[in-house]
Structure formats: structure tokens, C-alpha cells
Amino acid sequence: MDISNELAVGIDIGGTNTKYGVVNHRGDILVKGDLRTDAYTEVEDFIDALYDKLHPVMLEQHEHGTIKGIGIGAPNGNYYKGTIEHAPNLHWKGVIPFADMVSDKFEQPCSLTNDANAAAVGEMTYGAARGMKNFIMITLGTGVGSGIVANGQLIYGEDGFAGELGHTIIRPGGRLHKSTRLRGSLESYASATGIVSTAIEMLENSNEKSLLSNYKKSELNSKIIYESASKGDKIAKEVFRFTGQILGEALANFVMFSSPEAIILFGGVIKAGDLLMKPTRLHMEKNLLPIFKNKVKLIFSELEEADAAILGASALVWEMKLSDTWVKPEKIPVI
Amino acid sequence: MDISNELAVGIDIGGTNTKYGVVNHRGDILVKGDLRTDAYTEVEDFIDALYDKLHPVMLEQHEHGTIKGIGIGAPNGNYYKGTIEHAPNLHWKGVIPFADMVSDKFEQPCSLTNDANAAAVGEMTYGAARGMKNFIMITLGTGVGSGIVANGQLIYGEDGFAGELGHTIIRPGGRLHKSTRLRGSLESYASATGIVSTAIEMLENSNEKSLLSNYKKSELNSKIIYESASKGDKIAKEVFRFTGQILGEALANFVMFSSPEAIILFGGVIKAGDLLMKPTRLHMEKNLLPIFKNKVKLIFSELEEADAAILGASALVWEMKLSDTWVKPEKIPVI
Numbered sequence: 001m002d003i004s005n006e007l008a009v010g011i012d013i014g015g016t017n018t019k020y021g022v023v024n025h026r027g028d029i030l031v032k033g034d035l036r037t038d039a040y041t042e043v044e045d046f047i048d049a050l051y052d053k054l055h056p057v058m059l060e061q062h063e064h065g066t067i068k069g070i071g072i073g074a075p076n077g078n079y080y081k082g083t084i085e086h087a088p089n090l091h092w093k094g095v096i097p098f099a100d101m102v103s104d105k106f107e108q109p110c111s112l113t114n115d116a117n118a119a120a121v122g123e124m125t126y127g128a129a130r131g132m133k134n135f136i137m138i139t140l141g142t143g144v145g146s147g148i149v150a151n152g153q154l155i156y157g158e159d160g161f162a163g164e165l166g167h168t169i170i171r172p173g174g175r176l177h178k179s180t181r182l183r184g185s186l187e188s189y190a191s192a193t194g195i196v197s198t199a200i201e202m203l204e205n206s207n208e209k210s211l212l213s214n215y216k217k218s219e220l221n222s223k224i225i226y227e228s229a230s231k232g233d234k235i236a237k238e239v240f241r242f243t244g245q246i247l248g249e250a251l252a253n254f255v256m257f258s259s260p261e262a263i264i265l266f267g268g269v270i271k272a273g274d275l276l277m278k279p280t281r282l283h284m285e286k287n288l289l290p291i292f293k294n295k296v297k298l299i300f301s302e303l304e305e306a307d308a309a310i311l312g313a314s315a316l317v318w319e320m321k322l323s324d325t326w327v328k329p330e331k332i333p334v335i
Numbered sequence: 336m337d338i339s340n341e342l343a344v345g346i347d348i349g350g351t352n353t354k355y356g357v358v359n360h361r362g363d364i365l366v367k368g369d370l371r372t373d374a375y376t377e378v379e380d381f382i383d384a385l386y387d388k389l390h391p392v393m394l395e396q397h398e399h400g401t402i403k404g405i406g407i408g409a410p411n412g413n414y415y416k417g418t419i420e421h422a423p424n425l426h427w428k429g430v431i432p433f434a435d436m437v438s439d440k441f442e443q444p445c446s447l448t449n450d451a452n453a454a455a456v457g458e459m460t461y462g463a464a465r466g467m468k469n470f471i472m473i474t475l476g477t478g479v480g481s482g483i484v485a486n487g488q489l490i491y492g493e494d495g496f497a498g499e500l501g502h503t504i505i506r507p508g509g510r511l512h513k514s515t516r517l518r519g520s521l522e523s524y525a526s527a528t529g530i531v532s533t534a535i536e537m538l539e540n541s542n543e544k545s546l547l548s549n550y551k552k553s554e555l556n557s558k559i560i561y562e563s564a565s566k567g568d569k570i571a572k573e574v575f576r577f578t579g580q581i582l583g584e585a586l587a588n589f590v591m592f593s594s595p596e597a598i599i600l601f602g603g604v605i606k607a608g609d610l611l612m613k614p615t616r617l618h619m620e621k622n623l624l625p626i627f628k629n630k631v632k633l634i635f636s637e638l639e640e641a642d643a644a645i646l647g648a649s650a651l652v653w654e655m656k657l658s659d660t661w662v663k664p665e666k667i668p669v670i
Contacts, residue, residue: 076626085626134493148592150492155485157594158469159630162485167624168588171507180624253503257483257592259492289502289515291411291420295494 005065009058009108010314011050012115013037013074013098015089018046020054021307022061023314027126029307030064031057043092043101051105058106069109070102071316073118073309078160082112088179111316115139115309117154117163119301120147121319122312123264128302134260137301138165138251140269144187144194150258166191170250189246192222192269199225199239210235226272240272244279251280252287255296266301266308340400344393344443345649346385347450348372348409348433350424353381355389356642357396358649362461364642365399366392378427378436386440393441404444405437406651408453408644413495417447423514446651450474450644452489452498454636455482456654457647458599463637469595472636473500473586475604479522479529485593501526505585524581527557527604534560534574545570561607575610582611583618590619590627601636601643 004025011020014037021032035053040046058067076087082099084090103110113121120137123129129137133152139145144166148155155162166187167180174184175197188194200217203210211228212220212235229236251263269276281298288296303311339360346355349372356367370388375381393402411422417434419425438445448456455472458464464472468487474480479501483490490497501522502515509519510532523529535552538545546563547555547570564571586598604611616633623631638646 134497150485150490150497151488153486155593157485158596159594159626161626162469162592162594164591164594164624164627168591169584169622172505172584182622182624249504249507253588254592256499256503257497257589258490259494259497259499261493287504287517289499289517291494291496292499 006068007061007065008068008314008317009054009070010310010312010317011054011070011072011102012118012309012313013072013084013090014115014309015075018050019310020050020057021310021314022057022067023311024065025318027311029310030061032307032310033057038091041091043096043098046092047101047105050102055106067108069111069317069320070106071118071313072099072102072110072112073115073313073316074098074112075115076161077112077114077117079111079113079117079154079156080160082110084112109320111320113154113156113316114145114147114161114163115312116145117147117156118312118316119145119266119308120149120154120264120312121315122303122308123266123301124149125315125318126303126311127308128264128299129262132261134258135262135264136165136254136258136260137264137266139267140190140192140247140265141267142192144191148258149260155258165250165254168250168253170246170253186246186250190243190250190269195222195225195239195243195269196220198242199236202235202239202242206235208235212236222269222272226275229272229275237275240275241279244276245283247276248280248283248285249287251284251298255284255288255292259292260296262297262299264299264301266303266305268305270300341403342396342400343403343649343652344389344405345645345647345652346389346405346407346437347453347644347648348407348412348419348425349450349644350410353385354645355385355392356645356649357392357402358646359400360653362646364645365396367642367645368392373426376426378431378433381427382436382440385437390441402443404446404652404655405441406453406648407434407437407445407447408450408648408651409433409447410450411496412447412449412452414446414448414452414489414491415495417445419447444655446655448489448491448651449480449482449496449498450647451480452482452491453647453651454480454601454643455484455489455599455647456650457638457643458601458636459484460650460653461638461646462643463599463634464597467596469593470597470599471500471589471593471595472599472601474602475525475527475582475600476602477527479526483593483595485595490593500585500589503585503588505581505588521581521585525578525585525604530557530560530574530578530604531555533577534571537570537574537577541570543570547571557604557607561610564607564610572610575607576614579611579614580618583615583620584622586615586619586633587622590623590631594627595631597632597634599634599636601638601640603640605635 021029099112137147146165171184175188177188356364434447472482481500506519512523
């Protein structure tokens with residue numbers, strides 16, 4: 001079978017926006033679009049609206065190739081069941097059989113996982129992890145997500161929820177995470193939100209003059225802190241040094257778990273570049289056993305941030321096995 | 336092919352003693368024996384001595400079945416290369432091509448991994464993890480070892496050294512580990528050695544009367560502490576409560592990594608039973624995200640401690656794929 005003209009649909013469900021695109025095997029996004037997620041209080045209405053926008057696009061793309069299926073990245077996405085379960089940032093509560101619903105509506109096989117796992121599959125298919133069998137993807141954005149690949153396979157665990165490294169405890173008894181109520185988790189320090197908290201704490205506990213004092217607490221964000229650090233601001237630089245230390249210690253633990261070839265970092269926070277990476281690498285190496293030292297590559301994602309979520313979701317389609325490509329027997333795909 | 340009368344040889348290399356046995360598919364050890372590891376400063380001499388004891392036994396067992404191969408569990412064992420690398424507790428320094436040497440001498444295919452990984456394979460083959468696709472094995476003895484199974488496969492990582500969970504940092508800046516020089520690792524608290532250190536620290540920082548004060552520091556061991564706790568000794572009980580807290584916090588992190596069906600505990604330390612398990616379970620659950628709570632079984636190994644290492648090593652043989660069963664082409668197995 002000639003697979004070269006197969007196409008995959010990638011859908012990334014975010015708390016505010018949903019992005020979608022049609023992607024070929026090379027990772028070119030042939031067409032893309034978006035709609036508001038938060039405008040629909042009922043999941044059925046959302047899927048109807050998605051269908052109205054996306055289905056005509058899929059029909060148009062038919063001239064370029066055959067659509068093989070739909071991949072979806074979603075918060076609290078369960079790969080095994082195709083469900084979105086108790087996602088805190090979505091209107092739709094409880095356990096939503098999202099993949100089945102999309103599959104029914106679009107009459108296409110459908111695969112779903114959480115957004116960080118989708119990012120890992122995307123990186124393995126089109127990005128920095130091509131050819132790698134063992135790597136860890138860490139997404140550093142509003143939250144901290146992760147996807148773990150070992151023996152060439154994503155680790156989903158017994159229930160489909162494996163790889164929640166952002167919620168591992170790095171500082172027992174440390175900073176309270178507002179939504180999980182856990183203390184000292186990686187996410188409470190290394191997310192964009194965590195970085196702002198660190199800056200506020202440091203400003204409160206220091207007499208040092210800082211550019212950051214020109215902003216209200218509510219105005220501070222990781223971009224402002226990065227720009228201040230770039231101008232040489234001592235406190236802003238210390239914020240990234242401290243964040244890198246915590247992240248590096250966490251990465252050392254992850255390395256001793258699955259001994260990856262590389263750790264791939266992705267997300268808004270990595271724009272800080274060496275300000276963050278130097279302390280991260282230093283503290284990762286410092287906390288590794290000798291057998292792991294100076295082996296693990298610490299690299300940035302090669303995917304455009306704007307496209308990565310669509311690409312990651314679409315890559316799930318190439319991973320589909322025959323047993324996954326469930327299509328209701330009485331229905332024949334229209335595309 | 337009838338595999339029911341196949342036999343596997345299991346060899347467990349310890350710092351002091353080496354144990355070996357011939358095992359059938361049901362996990363019965365048909366015959367076993369041992370020799371001193373530390374009596375041989377040269378690895379060649381050790382392998383000669385092992386051959387002189389084990390080879391006649393293998394010939395005798397020929398009447399019960401066909402020996403399929405030899406599995407070896409060894410400290411710092413590298414599954415991919417069959418090497419023992421820089422094992423701190425062995426006389427043989429550097430990188431030893433141990434599996435190749437044994438394979439040459441015995442003219443048998445040979446597979447090697449570290450002792451905790453072998454324990455995990457043993458548990459999956461003969462013990463509490465039969466039928467499980469996702470579990471974590473934690474060995475709590477002089478040290479803390481681990482073997483991680485995900486998607487039905489042991490995670491070896493890029494270099495064959497994955498699964499060093501005993502060396503993950505649970506208390507940053509905490510207790511110094513004498514041999515790794517890392518601070519606050521799980522092993523420095525939850526190993527038998529760590530438990531003794533905790534008892535000594537608690538005795539020094541308390542005015543409480545304790546049965547433990549009847550012993551010299553150098554006499555204290557985890558058995559004495561357990562017996563004192565069983566008699567109601569407050570400090571001894573607190574030692575296990577604290578150890579369980581640290582262990583539970585560590586296990587929560589491991590669950591968020593690979594979301595296993597079960598965590599299986601093995602080794603001398605688990606004799607403390609509920610004294611250790613209750614706080615361990617409590618603090619594990621306390622540190623888990625809601626999606627993981629009350630899901631993960633925390634269970635004890637079902638293998639006899641005396642036999643587990645041999646069984647685990649032997650189980651590697653059943654896992655051998657054709658590509659693993661390397662036999663030098665010019666040699667024909669004598670058995």
C-alpha cells in the first residue's frame with residue numbers, strides 16, 4: 001500500500017482554544033484552523049461546531065490524499081479509553097467518551113491522549129526525537145507536562161495516565177500547588193506560574209533593587225522576568241537560576257528512572273535559553289550516579305510552538321495499529 | 336516445540352556469595368549451590384571455579400530436560416552488553432564482559448542484568464506479578480534496588496542501566512550517602528543501612544528511654560530495631576514510621592512516572608510488615624494526584640527470599656529471544 005499520500009487530522013483541545021490541522025507524513029500542515037473551546041458548555045455542541053468547521057476542510061483535502069484518521073491531544077486524555085476524565089480546565093465535567101464521539105460524528109478512526117504525550121509522539125515523528133527509542137519530553141508552559149518513551153513506546157501505564165512528572169514532589173513540604181493541593185511539586189516551581197511565584201517571593205525577601213519592582217504582582221509574567229534578567233537584573237537572574245536548580249534535580253530523578261538518550265524541553269518557558277538551561281544542566285549532572293553522568297542530551301524541541309500541538313495530535317494517527325482503527329462496522333467512511 | 340521440559344540456569348552474583356540453581360518452567364529449583372564471590376580477585380578464576388561446581392550439576396540435570404541457557408543477575412549488570420560495569424562491591428574492576436565469558440566457558444547462551452531487574456523478571460514469571468504488564472519492583476535490603484516493567488517489558492533505557500530508583504533524591508540536601516556522595520537519596524533512608532542511621536540519629540536527638548540504647552551503635556541492625564518496635568519501643572516504632580513516610584513519598588513519585596498496577600516490595604526490610612507498610616501506604620496516597628489515588632496495589636513479593644535471586648536470574652532465560660541466544664557458531668553446546 002502506498003502510504004505516501006496518507007493524511008492525518010490533528011486536533012489539540014486546550015482550555016480556551018482548540019486548534020486543528022491536516023498533516024502529511026512529512027509533518028507539513030496543509031491547512032489549519034481553530035475554534036473556541038470555552039464557548040461550548042456542552043461537549044455535544046462543541047463537537048457539532050468542530051464538525052461544521054473541520055469536515056469541509058477534510059473534504060477539500062481529499063485531492064491531496066486519503067485521510068487515515070484523527071488524532072486528538074487533550075488535557076487528562078486517556079489513551080486506552082479515548083476519554084477525557086475530570087479535566088479541571090474544561091467545562092465538560094466527569095468522564096467524556098470524546099474519541100468515540102468524534103469517531104461517530106466524523107466516521108473516522110480516532111486516537112486520543114493527553115497533550116504532553118501527543119507532544120512526545122510529535123517530536124518522535126517529526127522533530128528532535130526522530131529515531132530515538134528512549135527519551136522524555138517535558139513541556140514547560142502554564143503547567144509542566146511530560147511524555148515518556150521507553151523501548152520505542154510511549155509509557156501509558158496501567159490506566160493510561162502515566163507520565164505526570166510535573167506532579168512529582170521535588171521539595172517535600174515546599175510550595176503549595178493551588179489546584180492539586182500537593183506541596184513541593186515540580187509544576188509549582190518550573191511552570192510559568194511557578195516562576196512568577198518565585199519572583200514574587202524573592203522580591204518580598206530581598207532588599208535588592210530590581211526592575212521587577214516596577215510591575216504590580218498581577219502584571220508579572222515569565223516574559224517580563226526573562227527580559228529583566230537579560231538586562232542583568234540580579235533578582236530576575238536568580239529566579240531562573242533557582243528554577244533551573246529545581247528542574248535539574250527533578251530531571252536527575254527522571255534519568256535514574258528510565259535512562260533516556262535525551263530529555264527534550266518544550267514550551268514558553270524555554271525561551272529563557274541559557275539563563276535556565278545552564279543551572280538545569282549543572283544540577284541534573286550533580287545529582288546523577290556516575291554511570292549516568294555526561295550521557296543524557298538536554299535539548300530543545302525542534303517543532304514550532306504554534307504548530308507542535310497539531311503535529312503531535314496528528315502523529316497519533318501514524319501510530320494507530322489496525323486494532324486501534326476502530327470504525328463502526330455499519331458505517332463506511334465518507335472520505 | 337515442546338518447551339515443558341526446558342530448564343534454565345540462574346546465577347546470582349553477590350558481593351560475598353554467588354548462588355546458582357537449575358530451574359524448570361514452574362519455578363521449581365531442581366538443584367542449587369553456591370560459592371564465594373569474594374575469594375577470587377580475578378574474574379577468570381571465579382568463572383573457572385563456578386564451572387567446576389556448576390557444570391557437573393548441569394550435566395546431571397540433563398535427564399530432567401534440556402538446558403535452554405544461563406541467566407545472570409549481577410550488581411551494575413548491563414543487559415544490552417552483558418557486562419558488569421564498575422561494581423563497587425566486587426573485586427573485579429572496570430567493565431567485565433561477564434556474559435560473554437560465561438557463554439564461552441559453558442557453551443550456552445547467556446543473558447545478564449542487574450539483580451533488581453532480575454528480581455522483577457522473576458516476580459513476573461513465577462511470583463506476585465504474574466500476568467501484570469505494568470509494575471515496579473522495589474528491593475529493600477542492604478541497598479535499595481528497582482526494576483520497572485511497562486507495557487509488559489522491563490525498562491532498560493538507552494544504556495541498559497534504567498531503574499535506579501534507590502538513587503533518586505527524595506530529601507534534597509538530606510542525608511549523605513557514603514558511597515554515591517549524593518544527598519537525600521531514597522537508599523540513604525529506606526535501606527537496612529539507612530534504617531540503622533535513622534535509629535542512631537533519633538537516639539542521639541531524644542531523651543526518650545529506648546531498648547535500642549542497650550546496644551552499641553555498631554551492633555544495631557534493622558532486625559533489632561524491628562524486634563524493639565514489636566515490643567512497643569517508641570523510638571524504634573518512630574524509626575519505621577519515618578522510613579515509611581520517606582518510602583511512601585518516593586513511591587508516589589514513581590507512580591506518577593509509570594502508573595503501575597502494583598508496586599511489589601521485596602527484601603529483608605519488609606519483615607517489619609505493617610510497622611513499615613502502614614505509613615508507606617499513607618504517605619504514598621497522600622502525595623498522589625486524585626486520578627492515581629486508591630488504585631495502586633502495594634504488595635509483598637511471593638518468592639522465598641532465599642530462592643528469589645536464583646529464580647529471577649533463571650527467568651531471564653525464558654525471556655531470551657532468538658537474537659539474544661548467541662552461541663559462537665564454531666561451537667556446539669555440549670548439553
